Amino acid sequence: MTLERTVVWVHRDDLSPLSPALVSHPDAPAIFVFDDELLREWKISFKRIVFIYECLLELPVTIRRGDSVSEVTDFAAKHGSNRIVTSSSPSPRHAQIVSQIAQRSEGRLSVDIIERTPFVHAPRKLDLRRFTYYWNAVKDNVLGS
């Protein structure tokens, strides 16, 4: 018996049944939130919503709409959970939500971020000023040659 009860927060950068967050916690309840602020701010069109929804219907997730921080916190509470697992995202909004969840719960909830499968293991710190520098550094690794 583990004392830790986990819920998975699925976000829209990782809508695969093979998502590492889902695969590593097959029995944990999972949630996806259509974030009202995000929908408004990005004016997400109806066709994008339909596409995302169709992806969600193939995942074992509860679908909600509202404020991500409140919905995820509420979902964790409902399942008596103190740990949230989510997969990584470069989006600053993702980082913001993660830190607000921890803050608002006053430390009762921890959030673990699982890295998604990388495209390439970079041999060293990459120079990102132009694509060509990046490509020359990773090309051999990427092609597996």
Add this chain to the structure above:
Amino acid sequence: MMDLKRDFANRDELIAYLRDEFAEAAAVDDHVSETRGGRAAAEAQLAKLGKGKDYEASRNYVHGPVSRLSAYIRHGVLSLAEVRDAAVAKERLSEDAEKFVNELAWRDYWQRVYAEIGDGIWDDREPYKTGWDRERYADQLPDDITAGDTGLPCIDAFVRALYETGYLHHHVRMWLAAYVVHWRRVKWQAGARWFLSHLIDGDPASNNLSWQWVASTFSAKPYVFNRENLEKYTEGEYCKECPLYGRCDFEGSYERQQRRLFPNADPSVFGGEDRRSFGRGRGRGRR
């Protein structure tokens, strides 16, 4: 907040439900894309992936053999690594997949830049190299563009496709972005917001940084095109019966476009090999 529904008899029922639940979005534009969401659809599309050499030879054509995997990749339904593996597995020589893998790498590159600069993707990375200060660019898209009513049959058709399908071929994205930023002198941010709203694969990193590449705020020179280039890669689809043929906004050589659009630009920006453009055999490919 109540849980949203998960059981639907068919796609029509799902769409009717979502039209109610997301009424604000549906009121703006209620088109549904032919690109279906989900892993099953993604795998079916991945199974159609063609040979790397065909991709390399013809991907610039609007009806060329591109993968149409972007919406799945953007939402993590397929990882870049598994798409790469599938592409390489199709070839006897892994080099034959290189061009396609190089395009996948563009996404990885933009994601890495995004992880580093965050919301900085909304700021000009560098000054415009067009000879115009950013203040000379309008903040908003003109109504005739968003209404698909510019009178240019190609541009208006691209806008309709954006609304109706949520997908545009890469070359079309470049033409439309160049038209907005350079021919109409609108800030790239306005165009980027517009694309992000409608593209099913809409991704802040790939989208904004590509707009910046076209605008020249993240590249050495502005991207422009001409009628000949558009006519070739659309196989005459719009030009053939165009009433403006021979006198449209895109007529003439690249030099002519550059002189007309950027009369104040530093001439060295367009010097040497750089005068050539995407699809005309620029050494580095389309970027």
